[in-house]
Amino acid sequence: MGWKAFLEGGAASIIAGCSTHPLDLIKVRMQLQGEGGGGGIPHTSFKPSAPRVSPISMGMRVVQHEGVAALFSGVSATLLRQATYSTTRMGLYEIMKSNWEEGNRLALHKKVLAGLIAGGIGAAVGNPADMAMVRMQADGRLPMESRRHYKSVADAILRTAREEGLGTLWRGSSPTVVRAMLVTASQLATYDHVKEDILHHHWLHDGLLLHVIASSAAGITASVSSNPVDVVKTRLMNMQIGVDGKPPYTSPLDCAMKTVRNEGMLALYKGLIPTIFRQGPFTIVLFVTLERMRKLLRDTS
Template identity: 80%
Template sequence: MGWKAFVEGGAASIVAGCSTHPLDLIKVRMQLQGEGEVPAGMKPSAHAASEKFKMPARLGPFAMGARIVQQEGVFGLFSGVSATLLRQATYSTTRMGLYEIMKTKWQEGNRLPLRKKILAGLIAGGTGAAVGNPADMAMVRMQADGRLPVETRRHYKSVADAILRTTRDEGLGALWRGSSPTIVRAMLVTASQLATYDHVKEDILHHHWLHDGLLLHVIASSVAGIAASVTSNPVDVVKTRLMNMQVRPNGVPPYSGPLDCAMKTIRSEGPLALYKGLIPTMCRQGPFTVVLFVSLEKMRKLLRDTS
């Protein structure tokens, strides 16, 4: 039945999202490093040579995690976890369920061609992102709040408080701020993650290299996690910065849109800035994808056994 695809995917995504939340928090904080520290249009090298400007040291994932614990306590690593729960219950449940439904309907014989897996992932990911963007926006803001000066922090009490206050202070449309890169990222992640997992798993089984079991699921999901990280990171950086931006007192936002954000980031920090947080992204996406698909396979078996 179609509803099982949504239940399986949603439950597996919630388990994976909550278990890897601290890694996602570190990734977001790393992606925001350097933002606003170098004026747009001026090269970092020019600033480095200036006596009035000193580039702050960039923290790696372990140092960033240690700083969060030092400044915000151990529970600081779980800032925004309520938003993660809502995001997985909306975005991931939608994309996982739709992907399985399309995969079943489009299947040719015993296997679905890779191009159709990718197309199903693109459609499912984009739809899921549109549904889950308010929760995604709230999650980014709650995760980023600890890095802001105390006087400018938003101090959201929960994901519901974040969504309600954003709507009240900035309008309903603010809940879909950054939706363009969010949708593009979700399309890339879902297409690369789900299609890669299914294709690698099917190829290994087809060549009889492994039996269908835990080891196979871990290998296939690890490859899928790497693919999803590399393809989505630049869009993820832009999405994070758009969602976290604060409108200036004169009412002019720092970025007018995704392309403007990407170009300003490249001009002020260099093209590699779009790959900020790649290592924590892979460190987060890898375990997330492994937990996701291992949990998904267990959920499928559980629902089959009880049906």
């Protein structure tokens, strides 16, 4: 059971992550809109006064100014992130769930607890890849002289460690861990609970339609619960040291307070729509693939 949980979860996460990568890139770019006023990055492509653009407009802007290939900037980091972070969290969640089950069902609060623990550990393991992914996705919005021009996820991680110190690979790790705990707890627990309730009441048979409905509910729940932390995490990972030698943010709390003060409370929900549009398809692909892999491994074992 142990190794299968990691294999199933990791493979499903890699497929889901790579297939929805352009949506994730658009989400990151939208979360960085308006950053720069009163404590943000001093050099950005978007001025604080610039009007907000929609996910479609953002995608078109990326293609127009950077080319279609730019929508897949950082995809190698996405692959590594899913292979580390998601493989760890999915495997640990399933192991804890199977060990804690009493009968055929596990209480919702225990599912949430399992998700919190698995998500936190997974985030700590995957933070370097997560940091590299954010930087590679955001690079195209910076002025040419400020761009990092990473060649790959390995280049991003090695250069960051060499130029900024090994600890930089875990910059933003506290909001990353919190976000991962919220996402994993809400996403996996919601999926399992909705699926089990529908089967318990005999509303649907265990099949594709059930998996899509349960995963859609899980994707929306995870998006809403994690978006504020995701905005802070994205900004911390992407920040550059100013000309005065000081970072624009000194901590996750400082980043959140400056974001709210300069851009308003709703700034913490920047990118929510693309987050839902990304998290929804990602979660659907994730769980549909996961269910197929579980069936395949059961049939071949």
